[in-house]
Amino acid sequence: MRTTKSYPLDNPEQFKKQLFAWSRQFDEITWLDSNNYQQENSSFDALLAVQAFTALKTDYHQAFDQLQEYQETTKDWIFGYLSYELKNDVERLTSKNFDGLRFPDLYFFQPQKIIQVKGNTAEFHYLRMVDDEMDGDFAEVLDLEERGESKEEGLRNEKISPRISKKEYLQKVHNMLEHIQRGDIYEANFCQEFYAENCQIQPSAVFSRLNEISGSPFATFLKLEQHYLLCASPERYLKKTGSKILSQPIKGTARRAENKEEDLEISQALANDPKEISENVMIVDLVRNDLSKIAKKGSVNVDELCKVYTFKQVHQLISTISAQLEDGIPAVETLRATFPMGSMTGAPKISAMKIIEELEETKRGLYSGAVGYFTPNGDFDFNVVIRSILYNAEDRYLSFSVGGAITAQSNPEKEYEECLLKAKAMHDALSN
Amino acid sequence: MEKSFKNTLKSRFPFLCGKNLLLAVSGGLDSVALAYLCKAAKLEFSIAHCNFNLRGEESDGDEDFVIDLADELEVEVFVQNFDTEAFAEEAKISIQMAARELRYNWFQELSDTLKFEYILTAHHANDNLETFLINLVRGTGLEGLSGILIENDRIIRPMLDFSRKEIETYARDNSIKWREDSSNASTKYLRNKIRHDVVPMLEELNPQLLQSFSQTQAHLKESEALIDDYISLIYPKVVKFGKFGYTLDVEYLKKLPNTKAIIYQLLKSFGFREWNDVYNLLDAQPGKIVYSEDYRLIKDRDTLILTEINHSEDKVYTIAEEEDLVMLPLGRIAFRNVEEIDKNRDNTRIFVAREKLQFPLKIRKWKKGDYFYPFGMKGRKKLSDFFKDQKMSIPEKENTWLLCSGEDIVWVINHRADDRFAVTSEKQEILKISCCLQSFS
Numbered sequence: 001m002r003t004t005k006s007y008p009l010d011n012p013e014q015f016k017k018q019l020f021a022w023s024r025q026f027d028e029i030t031w032l033d034s035n036n037y038q039q040e041n042s043s044f045d046a047l048l049a050v051q052a053f054t055a056l057k058t059d060y061h062q063a064f065d066q067l068q069e070y071q072e073t074t075k076d077w078i079f080g081y082l083s084y085e086l087k088n089d090v091e092r093l094t095s096k097n098f099d100g101l102r103f104p105d106l107y108f109f110q111p112q113k114i115i116q117v118k119g120n121t122a123e124f125h126y127l128r129m130v131d132d133e134m135d136g137d138f139a140e141v142l143d144l145e146e147r148g149e150s151k152e153e154g155l156r157n158e159k160i161s162p163r164i165s166k167k168e169y170l171q172k173v174h175n176m177l178e179h180i181q182r183g184d185i186y187e188a189n190f191c192q193e194f195y196a197e198n199c200q201i202q203p204s205a206v207f208s209r210l211n212e213i214s215g216s217p218f219a220t221f222l223k224l225e226q227h228y229l230l231c232a233s234p235e236r237y238l239k240k241t242g243s244k245i246l247s248q249p250i251k252g253t254a255r256r257a258e259n260k261e262e263d264l265e266i267s268q269a270l271a272n273d274p275k276e277i278s279e280n281v282m283i284v285d286l287v288r289n290d291l292s293k294i295a296k297k298g299s300v301n302v303d304e305l306c307k308v309y310t311f312k313q314v315h316q317l318i319s320t321i322s323a324q325l326e327d328g329i330p331a332v333e334t335l336r337a338t339f340p341m342g343s344m345t346g347a348p349k350i351s352a353m354k355i356i357e358e359l360e361e362t363k364r365g366l367y368s369g370a371v372g373y374f375t376p377n378g379d380f381d382f383n384v385v386i387r388s389i390l391y392n393a394e395d396r397y398l399s400f401s402v403g404g405a406i407t408a409q410s411n412p413e414k415e416y417e418e419c420l421l422k423a424k425a426m427h428d429a430l431s432n
Numbered sequence: 433m434e435k436s437f438k439n440t441l442k443s444r445f446p447f448l449c450g451k452n453l454l455l456a457v458s459g460g461l462d463s464v465a466l467a468y469l470c471k472a473a474k475l476e477f478s479i480a481h482c483n484f485n486l487r488g489e490e491s492d493g494d495e496d497f498v499i500d501l502a503d504e505l506e507v508e509v510f511v512q513n514f515d516t517e518a519f520a521e522e523a524k525i526s527i528q529m530a531a532r533e534l535r536y537n538w539f540q541e542l543s544d545t546l547k548f549e550y551i552l553t554a555h556h557a558n559d560n561l562e563t564f565l566i567n568l569v570r571g572t573g574l575e576g577l578s579g580i581l582i583e584n585d586r587i588i589r590p591m592l593d594f595s596r597k598e599i600e601t602y603a604r605d606n607s608i609k610w611r612e613d614s615s616n617a618s619t620k621y622l623r624n625k626i627r628h629d630v631v632p633m634l635e636e637l638n639p640q641l642l643q644s645f646s647q648t649q650a651h652l653k654e655s656e657a658l659i660d661d662y663i664s665l666i667y668p669k670v671v672k673f674g675k676f677g678y679t680l681d682v683e684y685l686k687k688l689p690n691t692k693a694i695i696y697q698l699l700k701s702f703g704f705r706e707w708n709d710v711y712n713l714l715d716a717q718p719g720k721i722v723y724s725e726d727y728r729l730i731k732d733r734d735t736l737i738l739t740e741i742n743h744s745e746d747k748v749y750t751i752a753e754e755e756d757l758v759m760l761p762l763g764r765i766a767f768r769n770v771e772e773i774d775k776n777r778d779n780t781r782i783f784v785a786r787e788k789l790q791f792p793l794k795i796r797k798w799k800k801g802d803y804f805y806p807f808g809m810k811g812r813k814k815l816s817d818f819f820k821d822q823k824m825s826i827p828e829k830e831n832t833w834l835l836c837s838g839e840d841i842v843w844v845i846n847h848r849a850d851d852r853f854a855v856t857s858e859k860q861e862i863l864k865i866s867c868c869l870q871s872f873s
Contacts, residue, residue, distance in 0.1 A: 136547070159749050160759035166768070167756070194759065420757075420764070427759050 001076060001376075002114075003131035007122045007138050016046050016117055018144045020221070022137075024204055026050040028109050029223040030079040030373070037217035043381070044118045049079040049111035049373070053127055056080075057224075060089045060105040067106060068332035071374050077125065079373040080108030081222065081229070082382070084364035087340050091350055098163070099363035100195060100397045101390050103227050113137070158398075160427060163193040163361050166416060172359045173412040179355050180408050187282045188346030188355055190415075191403025193362035194423055199398050201430070203228040203391055210389065210429035215312040218383035220371045226394035229366060232425070234311055235318075235384040237341045237370045240334060242379065243325040245291065249283045249343040250384075251405055252276030252306070252317030253418075267315045271308045275409045276317055280306050282407070284319045286342035286349060293337045295323035313425065331378040335370075341384055344368035346405070366390060367401045389426055400426045433594070433602035437469045440590055448588065453477040454548040456539060457501070459494040459611035462554035464501065465599045466591060468608055470552065471505050477552070478508040480542055482535050484516040486527065497611050512538050528621065543586065555580060555589040557642045558596040558631070560649070565626045573700060574659065578652040595642050663697045671698065676827030677739035679732075682714055702727045702738065719826060732825045739827050746797045753791035760795065762833050762845070763869040770864045773855060781866035782807075782849040784842060785856065789863070794836045795845075798829070804841035807849040815844070822847065835865065 009015045016033070023029050032047040056070040063086050071078060085105045087093050113133075114125040124134045164172070169192060179185055207221045207230040214232035222229040236248040254270040257263040270276060284302060291300050304320040325334065346352025367390060372382030391398045402422040404415050441448060455470060457463040457479045470477050481498040483491050495511055502509035520530035539551050560579045567576035582592045591599065603610065635641045666688065672679050680698065685691050692711050703724035704710055710722050713731045720731045723741070730737040749760055756767045773783040802815040819829045835843040842853050845867050855862055 158761075161755065162757050165754065165756045166766075423759070424764070427764065431761050 002125045002127060003134070005124045005126075005134050007124070009117070009120050009122055012045065012117060012120055012122075015122060015141065018141050019046070019048055019115060019117070019122075020204070020208075021144050022141045023048055023050055027223070027225065028052040028055070028111065029221065030111070030371070031221040032371075032373075033211065033219040033221075034217045035211070035215045035219055042217070044116050046117040047373070048115045049077065049109075049113070051112040051130075052109035053112045053129075055107070055109040057104045057107045060085045060087075063089045063106040064332055064336040067108065067335075068330055070108060071332055071378070072330065074110050076110050076376050077114055077373060078108045078110050080106070080224075081366055081369055081371045081385070082106055082335065082339060083366045083369040084340055084344070086369070087353055090336060090339060091353065093350075093353055093357065095357060095363050097357070097361055097363040099365060100197075100395070101227075101365050101392050101399055102395065102397075103366050103390070103392070104224075105365075107224050107227075109224070158196040158199040160194050160196045160398075160430070163195060169416055169419075170412045173406055173410065173415055175359055176355065176406045177408070177410065177412075180406070185352045185355060186347045187279060187405055187407045188352040189344050189368070189403055190356065190406050191360060191362075191364065191368070191401045192419060193399055193401045194426070195397065195399040198396050200396060201391060201398065203230060203393070206230055206389065206429055210387075210426070213313070213425055213429055214387060216387065217311075220383060220385075222371055226392055228391040228393060229371065229385065229388060230391070230429075231371065231383070231385055231388040233383045233386050233388065234309075234316060235343065235386060237372075237382045237384045238335065238338060239381040240325070240331060240379050243327075244322060245295070245325055245334060246320065246322045247287050247291065247338070247341070248318055248320050249280070249287055249341065250316050250318050251280040251283050251343055254315045256310070256312075256314060267308050267310060270315050270317060271306065275407070277306050278409070279405045279407055280317045280319055282347050283342045283405075284321060286347045287319075287321045287338070290338040290342065290349075291321060291323040294326055294329050294334050296326050299324035331374060331380055335380075335382070339370070340368065341370070343405075344384060344386070362399075362401065364401065367399075387422070387425065389429070398430075402426075433598055434469060434472050437590070437594075438473050440593065441473055441475075444582070445588060445590060448475060448550060450476065451549045452547060454539065454543055454546075454551045455479050456535070456551065456553045457481055457498050458613075459497045459501075460613055461603055461610045462556060462591065462596070462599055464608060464610040465603050466552065466554040467501060467505060467507075468606065469591075469602075471507075478510065478546075478548070479505075480510045480512075480539060482531075482538060483511060483513045484531050484534070485513060486516055486531070494611050510542060514538075549586065551587050553587060553589050554591055556591045556594050556596055556599060557646065558627070560592065561631060561642065561645055562623050562626050564645070564649070565630060566622055569622070569626075573696065574652060574656050575700070577649075578656050579649040593646070659697060663694070666694065667698070670694075674737075676825075676831065677737060680736040680738070682731075682734055682736060686714060699729070699738070702729075704729070721826070730826045733823075737825060737827060749795040750792040751795065762795075762831075763867050765795070765835075765845075765865065765867045768864045768866075770862050773862060774864075779846050779848075780868065781864060782843050783855055784849070784853040784863050784865065785860040786863040787860060788837070788853045789842065790837045793842070795833055796836065798832060798834055798844075802834070802841065804844065804848075805851040807851045807854060809851065815841075818844070818848070 020031055023031060028051060030049045034042050034045055036045065054074065056066060058066055083103060083105045085095055088095060112127045112130050116123040116125065124138065126134055173190060176188060176190055203223070204221065210230055210232050211219045216232045216234040218233040218236060220229060220231040220233065235250045239246045252270060252273065254266050257266055284305065288300050300321065300323040302319065302321050306317045306319055309316050309318045342349065345356065366385055367388060369385050370382040371385055372380060374380045389398065389400045400423070402419045404418050406415065453475055455467055455477045457467055458481065467479060479498060479502045481495060483495045485491050499509055499511065514534045516527060516530050516534060519534060520527045523530060542548060543551055564577055564579060580589065582589050638644060670681050670684055685694065688694055695710060696707060699710065703726060704722065705724065706722060710729060713720060713722055713729060713736060716731045718731055718733050722729045726741055727738060728741055730739065751758055758765050798815050803812050804815060805812050806818065832847065833845045834841050835845055837853065840852060841850050843849050843865065846869060
């Protein structure tokens with residue numbers, strides 16, 4: 001159903017930039033950039049999907065059923081996102097918090113044009129109806145000059161404000177600690193929103209800068225109508241290859257140092273920090289539990305526990321959990337059984353989600369959801385939407401949320417400082 | 433002429449053969465001749481014609497003529513109508529410049545959307561000479577004298593080596609018809625004056641004028657390239673990119689031979705006109721400024737600072753009492769109640785008595801006449817004097833923000849607090865205000 005053609009590249013890095021610039025003309029864009037992280041489990045360097053042929057857009061009611069039907073009837077590449085609100089489809093939960101972004105709860109599309117960059121090759125996968133445009137498009141991409149950065153790209157005159165004050169934040173974290181002491185939960189992810197109203201940005205330029213600052217392996221630029229996601233995520237939620245499924249939750253962060261020795265010391269300290277390790281292990285347990293719902297008996301395995309991975313800005317503890325999928329379980333069912341991911345909720349999951357809903361003031365929407373794609377044979381790969389700027393161009397509303405895992409050992413004041421540190425990367429990307 | 437045109441194609445533009453070409457045709461002698469020449473050379477081309485609507489019915493006559501011409505040559509034709517006068521008015525440029533701008537924009541658009549690989553125009557040797565003389569009369573640098581390029585990006589000028597006379601002879605010999613532009617006949621524009629009055633006299637003095645002129649321009653182009661090479665050698669030593677724009681090292685500039693010429697080469701693309709004022713800046717008092725349309729050059733102590741003129745209005749941010757954190761383009765500002773004052777000296781935060789503040793607070797840039805009561809000093813001080821004491825450059829001053837309560841300055845952010853808001857009694861609630869400036873990258 002798709003025509004595929006490969007083109008050799010002289011300069012893949014430049015081609016990636018040109019390709020991203022070229023994508024701006026389309027209404028539906030998904031751009032996935034692994035930023036040259038040669039991880040064992042990466043399938044491409046960059047993947048671009050543009051121009052919807054068909055699409056599915058819905059609120060959370062029976063969203064997974066609809067997605068399953070869409071995926072199984074389309075039997076093609078589909079790209080899109082699962083917002084955090086799909087939790088209400090999976091569990092008996094609701095969400096009444098404020099939502100300034102107004103993204104649909106679930107949105108997928110079948111692109112007419114897919115271009116994959118791997119090594120020195122660009123692979124074009126076009127629907128038959130447009131496959132005569134491949135040579136022309138390739139030439140057009142190569143011909144594009146990188147745009148000079150325009151001046152009006154970031155927030156020039158807007159003020160970014162936190163949705164809750166520091167005092168409220170500290171109070172809420174105290175409440176959460178009380179829940180932990182009472183035994184309602186062991187751990188929960190608590191987030192706060194920063195927002196700007198009446199603002200105008202040039203999304204692709206802000207994304208480029210955010211990506212330059214972070215250089216994360218799951219960077220994503222997504223545009224669906226007026227909805228934009230500018231995402232510098234380092235985290236994979238779930239990947240399915242044949243019958244193998246794989247989850248890589250992140251918990252535990254430490255800063256980088258300029259000095260090589262100091263940097264090494266910090267990363268070693270992170271690897272041995274009992275608080276960070278316990279945060280991570282709790283989530284690993286939760287993921288094992290989620291995966292066991294759909295896995296062959298005895299196949300759930302922790303391949304790596306709390307391994308330090310080093311990124312441009314931070315060191316992180318990442319665990320890798322894999323399993324063999326039970327026969328006959330549909331691809332979408334795998335997502336339904338494990339969504340929302342443990343690293344953005346807590347343990348036990350349902351209780352944590354209820355407490356999060358009660359204490360947070362902003363509806364998470366796409367934040368802490370997942371963006372990714374299905375291949376024609378039902379394989380998929382999804383990231384976790386964190387370190388992201390979300391923007392509704394029609395409402396001119398911009399928002400980013402940051403958060404952290406609260407455990408019994410958490411110090412509210414320190415958690416708050418960590419939030420500000422995470423917010424800074426977004427603020428930097430937005431300021432000229 | 434047909435033969436030497438084909439030779440030019442063969443020797444200089446062999447790549448045009450078989451490519452999709454766009455020909456700009458006004459209906460005048462040069463472009464019509466070019467169209468016939470291209471047809472004779474069996475190039476694949478389409479014709480584009482701009483109707484600038486500057487000469488009423490005559491303009492429409494040109495349009496019809498070009499459409500008929502395309503018919504005769506059996507090529508595709510694109511016609512675009514422009515309201516040139518309105519555009520010139522809006523863009524505040526001359527009609528001739530507007531026409532040129534509209535024309536090139538449209539050609540680019542055509543070639544982008546319809547995939548023309550090259551655009552051919554009918555510039556010839558006389559055009560080049562005229563441009564040279566116009567620039568000479570108006571005053572220019574080497575770049576205004578070295579002439580247009582025969583090949584520039586996607587624009588090709590295959591007739592640049594031919595004279596108007598050759599082209600006209602070719603047209604007459606082949607009974608080619610063209611449209612006489614009525615503005616061509618009058619001496620309405622400087623170009624026409626030079627064409628009809630000056631060049632004939634020069635040709636009288638030197639019958640081989642065009643040949644010698646073309647050699648002259650070849651030398652000028654070489655010299656220009658030489659200067660470019662030299663400038664790129666010294667550029668990294670003289671110019672630095674700083675927080676507020678480019679800075680030029682005055683001492684180093686003065687040590688180099690031909691200082692003036694170097695300054696001209698470095699700054700010529702920024703639109704300055706008063707070059708003597710620019711040169712005099714080297715020895716001027718700090719604070720002296722020379723302006724161009726969009727840029728200004730500021731003398732600081734040991735440097736010249738080149739910054740863009742900020743045309744946009746500066747924003748005033750308001751901060752309500754309940755806000756304890758705001759992220760602004762200038763940085764992140766946090767408000768915290770604290771128990772005691774930290775005595776360590778640190779410009780990035782101040783401690784004030786909350787009760788003295790009048791909310792909402794405002795954050796704004798400074799303006800002339802602002803004054804404050806510097807913390808730890810008796811009496812008031814004009815901000816301009818404070819800046820002088822701090823030896824701040826003009827861009828530094830302009831990028832200084834003030835935190836204000838009502839009209840009163842509470843804090844010259846990250847420089848000095850105001851005495852009036854200081855904590856003076858133990859009973860007062862202490863508010864710590866800190867600012868983490870946005871890092872410039």
